[in-house]
Amino acid sequence: MNAASSSARPRLGGNRSRLVLLYAASAVILVWSFGPIVWMALASVVPQGDFTQGIDLGRVDRWNLDSYGSVLGDSTFLSALLNSVIVSVGTTLLCLTICALAGYSLARLEPQGGALLAYVLLASRMVPAIVMLIPLYLLMSRYLHLNDSYVGLILVQTALLCPYAVWMLRSFFSEVPRSVEFAARVDGCSRLGVLRRVTLPMSAQGIVATGVFIFINTWNEFMLPLILSGSATKTVTVKLAQLSSVPGGFFQFGPVMAAAIVTILPPIVFFLVARKPLVRGVTAGGVKS
Numbered sequence: 001m002n003a004a005s006s007s008a009r010p011r012l013g014g015n016r017s018r019l020v021l022l023y024a025a026s027a028v029i030l031v032w033s034f035g036p037i038v039w040m041a042l043a044s045v046v047p048q049g050d051f052t053q054g055i056d057l058g059r060v061d062r063w064n065l066d067s068y069g070s071v072l073g074d075s076t077f078l079s080a081l082l083n084s085v086i087v088s089v090g091t092t093l094l095c096l097t098i099c100a101l102a103g104y105s106l107a108r109l110e111p112q113g114g115a116l117l118a119y120v121l122l123a124s125r126m127v128p129a130i131v132m133l134i135p136l137y138l139l140m141s142r143y144l145h146l147n148d149s150y151v152g153l154i155l156v157q158t159a160l161l162c163p164y165a166v167w168m169l170r171s172f173f174s175e176v177p178r179s180v181e182f183a184a185r186v187d188g189c190s191r192l193g194v195l196r197r198v199t200l201p202m203s204a205q206g207i208v209a210t211g212v213f214i215f216i217n218t219w220n221e222f223m224l225p226l227i228l229s230g231s232a233t234k235t236v237t238v239k240l241a242q243l244s245s246v247p248g249g250f251f252q253f254g255p256v257m258a259a260a261i262v263t264i265l266p267p268i269v270f271f272l273v274a275r276k277p278l279v280r281g282v283t284a285g286g287v288k289s
Contacts, residue, residue, distance in 0.1 A: 037264070044068065044257040051253055067254030068262070077259060080239035085266065086150055087225075087235060088218040091157040095165050095214050096207065098158065103169030104195050108181070118170060121163035129160055133227050140228055148230030156228060157218050165210050172206025173199055208274050216267050236263050 045063040106114045146152030176199050184194045225235040244256045
């Protein structure tokens with residue numbers, strides 16, 4: 001009995017140490033992830049003088065929402081916010097449509113060299129988008145005449161995000177049992193019918209995960225809209241950069257941080273709405289490639 005209890009003590013101590021390390025690591029990750037958001041939220045409600053001097057930051061009675069009022073009352077900011085919604089939603093829908101067909105073809109039709117093509121698509125994501133900015137600008141402005149247009153931004157974003165989205169959907173489609181699709185083919189469904197009635201519903205969680213990936217990447221993109229958009233299609237990330245770089249003026253923490261908080265809300269809401277299928281889809285997709 002004594003020997004058993006003495007052998008159990010080090011094990012309990014080791015478990016306790018691992019638990020402490022786990023909690024410490026989780027606390028560091030939380031502070032690292034949410035610290036900037038808390039700092040932005042505080043800077044958006046604290047008066048400018050108090051924030052720059054670091055005084056009375058915790059006095060709730062001195063907080064105000066004037067910065068949010070000025071930002072939400074700015075028609076140019078609201079227009080940029082709407083532009084980001086249009087471009088992000090359009091890119092997500094177009095990319096999912098194209099990539100669903102391509103991913104299903106690679107997963108089920110198994111064309112010659114399909115495995116190599118899948119790896120080439122994934123490797124293309126290693127090319128930084130910034131090296132393609134000048135060719136893309138010349139293509140959109142001189143030849144396609146789609147500069148400063150929703151169509152141009154959506155097409156470019158779709159082209160850049162499609163390779164990885166195809167890879168993700170190919171992985172999800174590969175997990176659908178072939179027997180279910182074969183039964184649908186026996187019942188008279190065509191390939192597209194099988195994809196629409198069987199494969200897509202059974203891969204809904206993976207499609208949601210891919211859609212969230214596309215939406216967030218498109219929403220956060222800055223360099224491409226900066227080069228390819230103009231006054232008509234300026235996105236919210238470009239507008240934020242303009243708010244934070246006032247030539248010859250004093251940096252206004254309140255309005256800029258309020259605009260930043262408003263900007264990050266749509267992706268957060270989108271993530272919260274789709275969090276359950278997103279987690280399930282990412283977990284399922286990580287099992288098989």
